[in-house]
Structure formats: structure tokens, C-alpha cells
Amino acid sequence: MPLQTVEPRRLYRQIADQLRALIAKGELAAGARLPAERDLAKQLGVSRPSVREALIALEVEGWVEVRTGSGVYVLDRSHRAAAPVAATEWGPLELIRARRVVEGETAAIAAELATRKDIDAMTRAIERMRELADRNLMPLDGDRAFHLAIVDCCGNVVLSETVQAFWDSRKGPIFTRLGGYFETVKSWRSAIAEHEAIRDAIAARDADAARRAMHAHMDKSHQRFSASWRRANAA
Numbered sequence: 001m002p003l004q005t006v007e008p009r010r011l012y013r014q015i016a017d018q019l020r021a022l023i024a025k026g027e028l029a030a031g032a033r034l035p036a037e038r039d040l041a042k043q044l045g046v047s048r049p050s051v052r053e054a055l056i057a058l059e060v061e062g063w064v065e066v067r068t069g070s071g072v073y074v075l076d077r078s079h080r081a082a083a084p085v086a087a088t089e090w091g092p093l094e095l096i097r098a099r100r101v102v103e104g105e106t107a108a109i110a111a112e113l114a115t116r117k118d119i120d121a122m123t124r125a126i127e128r129m130r131e132l133a134d135r136n137l138m139p140l141d142g143d144r145a146f147h148l149a150i151v152d153c154c155g156n157v158v159l160s161e162t163v164q165a166f167w168d169s170r171k172g173p174i175f176t177r178l179g180g181y182f183e184t185v186k187s188w189r190s191a192i193a194e195h196e197a198i199r200d201a202i203a204a205r206d207a208d209a210a211r212r213a214m215h216a217h218m219d220k221s222h223q224r225f226s227a228s229w230r231r232a233n234a235a
Helices: 011-024 037-044 048-060 092-113 116-134 140-152 157-171 173-182 185-203 207-225
Strands: 064-067 071-074
Touching: 011 037, 011 048, 037 048, 048 064, 048 092, 048 173, 048 207, 092 140, 092 157, 092 173, 092 185, 092 207, 116 140, 116 185, 140 157, 140 185, 157 173, 173 207, 185 207
Parallel strands: none
Antiparallel strands: 064 071
16 A cells, blocks of 8 residues: 655644545545554554544544444545544544643642642542443543642643643544543443542642552553454443
8 A cells, every 4th residue: 555654743634644545546445444553553654543543533524434343444435525623633542641741740739739628629520420420421521520620739720721621622523433432431430440549649648649640540541542443332
């Protein structure tokens, strides 16, 4: 396949552009199965997460279909209108890595500055997450409240707005579609336990432990979204 090595800047868009062009030119015919993520990553000289982000973007735009347990297939575009992903949208997996850097530090700061009221806000957010999970609902509002309660301890509006922008970006179509494959009530229950570990470290005034707990949470989130397609929508 005539693929070109790409440079590491907003990689998923560059990858999507190349694959989209191949489909448009007929190099990849409707109904054809794309090479595996591993093989595409090797040909392009990029990471598998970047390839996954690109494939999800193409699915959102109606160029391909992800069939869990089977692969990614080119769709017939003859009767489909284009719905391009916004150029400003961040890749979900890259976003998680950025959150790891920033929120690891906000958790450490919170361990030094959090008041009893702040800890209570984190606990209420966790309880909200658990309540929604018990109703087989995705506890997104509790998750958002938890991470904002942590950054609010820092007393820095730039950090607060940055973390809010990070979290709210998950409402974008790529993150939403990826979450539809890999976020389940079971995975959220694991995330709730990770949130409790962060809260407990902050309450114990242990900055290093809070940072480690947040890093562990982000690493596990990244792993969940990077899992094999065969595990997508696992109960």
C-alpha cells in the first residue's frame, strides 16, 4: 500500500487524511478490510493509539466501519454525505496522556491544600458515580465533578479551566465513539476504585501518593481504550 511515514504532530489527522485519500482514489475499495492497527502503525511509523484515533475519526466521518471481533472495513461512500471531524478536536488517547501530566500535579497540590470541604466534594462525586453505575448508567457527571473538585483545591483559574477543557473535550465525536466501544459499567466500577485511591491519598496529605494514584488512573484509562477490539463492549 502506498503509505508515507508521517511526522509526530496531530498524528491521527495525518493518518486519517492518508487513508481517506486512498479510499477516495479507490486504492481501498468499498467492503475491503483495512490492515490491522499493528500493521498500519508499522507502515506509517507511528504508535497504535494514533492509528486507533484515526480509524475512529474515519468511522465518525462515515468512511469506515469498525466491526468488533472482525476488523475495520471500508464503506460505500456513493450515498453518504461527509461529516468531517473538527480540525480542533483532540485525539482521546493523546488527551489522556496530557491529563496524566497536568492532573498528576493538581492531585499532588490538592494533597497539600485540600480542606475538609474539598474532600467531602470528592466523596460526594464518587458516591454519585457509584449511584449511577448501580443503575447501569455511565457516571460521567460524577467523574467530571471529581476531577474539578481536585483542581479547585489549587486556587488557580488557569489550571481549573484547563482541566475543565480536558474533561469536556470527551464530549467530542471521536471520544464519544471510542467510549461507546470500551466504556462499560464494569470498566467504570474499576475507575471508581481508582478515584477512591486518589481521594484517600489527598485526604492523607500524601502528595507523592496522590500523584502516583492519578498517574495510575490515567494509565489504566489509556489501557482500557487501547484494548483489543475483541474486548470491546465486554460485559
